[in-house]
Amino acid sequence: MKGSEAVKSKSIPEYWAIKPGFEEEIKKIINERPEPEISLDYEIAENDYVKTGKASSDVKFFLKKLGVNPEVLRRVAVASYEAEINVTAHSKGGKVTANIYSDYIIMMFEDYGPGIADIEQAMQPGFSTANELAREMGFGAGLGLPNIKKNCDGMYLSSEPGGSTTLIFFIYYEEKSYAAK
Amino acid sequence: MGVKIKDLIAAIDGKVLTQSVETESIVIEDGYVSDLLSDVMGNARDNQAWITIMKHMNSVAVASLAGIPCIVFAKGVQPEKEVIQKGEEEKVLLVTSELSSFEICGKLYCLLNDLKK
Ligand SMILES: Nc1ncnc2c1ncn2[C@@H]1O[C@H](COP(=O)(O)OP(=O)(O)OP(=O)(O)O)[C@@H](O)[C@H]1O
């Protein structure tokens, strides 16, 4: 699976959040690394609040054509946009790969640092180190990562101070019993 | 059951900024008020009008990605023409009103309540 080497060794702090019922499926994907049907790549530039979001809107358009239902489209688009904005707002820039499969999507965001000092803290609703520009643009509530967690079936975040940050999420097109609201 | 967007626009004396976006099909059942984009992404839904003073390009992106059909800019906030153009492209209805967010909510709340009578 392209980009999946991003799931690094245990020495880098990492965070997993998997919705109940998806553990086996996601474990299987990580072990078997299946080839996606389509893979899309985008660069994300630092502080570029105009172009950032292209990956999210392309992916939404693509999945819509595949017939994915509107609620799942919304979840993918929101998680993807939050992750894109985090790269533009908090890092020196990076890239995103969207791997589209017939029944799920995996999106991988990797940036060029400076990393996250404390992942658990970053996951807390309300925690934000957003700068002036990000706040002026309407970001900085500290709700992006919690939103990603809420909207995805699986989420992986790894980072260390001075290193790059990697965020990967998994969303299935078929919703399971839990409420995504 | 909801309020036709035309009726809301009339009630708040709103001005439609995106002329090409079709208004007939937009029916509002609820509203959401926030100027924090991640809060909007986490909570707003496709049957709501989003009331805000946040007029940057990102607002249109958020509405489009989260499936919000209409942004109402309060306090006479006027977005740049690039933002309006993006609204046209993404088919997000942009409306501006001189009223405050509080007053716009009040009007929408009354319209929705009248339907229940
Ligand atoms: N790619 C990243 N690189 C470095 N730090 C990050 C990255 N993504 C998130 N963070 C850190 O985690 C914090 C919380 O992120 P989160 O997305 O939840 O909130 P926010 O981006 O600050 O505000 P919001 O998303 O509500 O607009 C950020 O303020 C930042 O300190």
Ligand SMILES: [Mg+2]
């Ligand atoms: Mg964020």
